[in-house]
Amino acid sequence: MTFDQIAWLPLCAGLTAAGVVLSFLLMRRRGAGAGLRGLAWSLVPLAAYLTGALPAIWKMGTAVAGFVTGLVFSPMVWAGIGVAALSAVLFLVSGVLRRRGRAARPARSERTASAPAAAGSTAAGSAHGSPNAPTKPNPRPLPSRRSTPAADDDLGDIEEILKRRGIT
DSSP states (O other), X not given: OOHHHHHHHHHHHHHHHHHHHXXXXXXXXXXXXXXXXXXXXXXXXXXXXXXTOHHHHHHHHHHHHHHHHHHHTOHHHHHHHHHHHHHHHHHHHXXXXXXXXXXXXXXXXXXXXXXXXXXXXXXXXXXXXXXXXXXXXOSSOOOOGGGOTTOOSTHXXXXXXXXXXXXX
């Protein structure tokens, strides 16, 4: 055994002893399950010492600390974060501009529909006896919900279905 290994023994033994006492108090207060879970966690430092994992854990900790220090104080990292933030802002702005442009244009069905077909699409009366039902289906589709920015609830869907069926 070297001095480094012996120096870890009191630390691990002290942590394990404190954990055993705390797990006993936890068991009295919250039950056997919580106390046994605390006892299991309190044995971890002693197991790390006995397996010889502490020097490896120490080396990994110093490596991670060095990596984080290099990451935090690196100008290239901060430049990359700035470019990524700018990219995110540009994506958000482009989405808003696309939606605004789409709302200003007429719907596709309004651009392609002809006026004579739309004028004779509905007629009053029906062969089935219902005064509100159209005689033939409407060949011009109703505008989509996306073309009306105010219709952002589910009632717009129901209203659309009822209009297609001739129910007002």
